[in-house]
Amino acid sequence: MVVEEIEVFPPRDHEIRIKVVATGMCHSDLYFLVDCEGWSGFPAVLGHEGAGIVESVGPHVTKFRPGDKVIPVPITQCGECRFCLNPEKTQKDIFCKGLSRGSWCKGQTLVQFAGISTFSEYTVVSEVALAKINDSAPLETVCLLGCGIPTGYGAAINIAKVKPGSTCAVFGLGAVGLAAVMGCKAAGATRIIVIDTNKDKFEKAKVFGATDFVNPKDHARPIQEVLVEMTNGGVDFSLECVGNVDVMATRVWKVSPSWSMNIWLKN
Known part of the structure; x- marks a missing residue:
């Protein structure tokens, strides 16, 4: 450049x-x-x-x-x-x-x-x-x-169509992730779990509506197992805001089994 x-x-x-x-x-x-x-x-x-x-x-x-x-x-x-x-x-x-x-x-x-x-x-x-x-x-x-704000907010509101009373997981707390948290809250989600390796981002995420913060560095087992246990079987909606295929394939889908399977079949 x-x-x-x-x-x-x-x-x-x-x-x-x-x-x-x-x-x-x-x-x-x-x-x-x-x-x-x-x-x-x-x-x-x-x-x-x-x-x-x-x-x-x-x-x-x-x-x-x-x-x-x-x-x-x-x-x-x-x-x-x-x-x-x-x-x-x-x-x-x-x-x-x-x-x-x-x-x-x-x-x-x-x-x-x-x-x-x-x-x-x-x-x-x-x-x-x-x-x-x-x-x-x-x-x-x-x-x-x-770009960043409508990407995350729109993913929750227009694409995932988050429902009132649902539980959501948002992976990554950059601008897109924080906007996704905001979108989940606006859609009426009652529990919004955010996942990031930087614990300093949680306070900002709470301002936008996050209710739980999970740092993968604090756990020895795969983070998807932690989330499934926290939510008694999995979340209703999961949004990957890192831009990492590994996170999408091995983590996001496994913490939202029914919803992600529907999206997978549609695509």
Whole structure:
């Protein structure tokens, strides 16, 4: 990763150029930068968890104006196509309405990562890839709403569909995990067990709704056995927020046998 001066194009029809004020580093950025061997998307401007201010708008843009505070969204939703209008959708087509142009650097066209590229002082995005926010919102923190927070919160509310009175297990207490805890609480879960190797995270997790904290380092046996014993047979919902296949395969499924089997069969 290098710092370069680039040329960001002015906005065309239904496009908006924003000044990025704050951006987070998501694991997905690191994945494409470090772990995704053979990805053909370079050179690129990464970043998809940002917040900024509208600098200029292209023709036919009616919902935004210069000075608006906004959050770019990596999964767009036009609200008009058949994918958007399908009430059973679980994930929007990331290329809905097409991606905006990228930018130039040293004669090369730069790929616009996730259609927004927030690791840049300025970026041009489609108007359907922006969410307007309150003028008083602190951009340095609400940038997390671009990815981490809705990922965890939405996993609990929209994908797992956590039920009132249920018992949940959340593996990993990063931004996604804490958001998942918040989603479980909002859905009415009465017991939310969080699992992390960093005991210092429990107090923060309690603020978001966690009721029990389990540190795998405190136990000699597999953590799934501990959780099954704590819950008299297993939890109702388990959410893996570490991004680790081993945790998903050998731990998450085994502490939520009935629900995870249903999800496994659906997939």
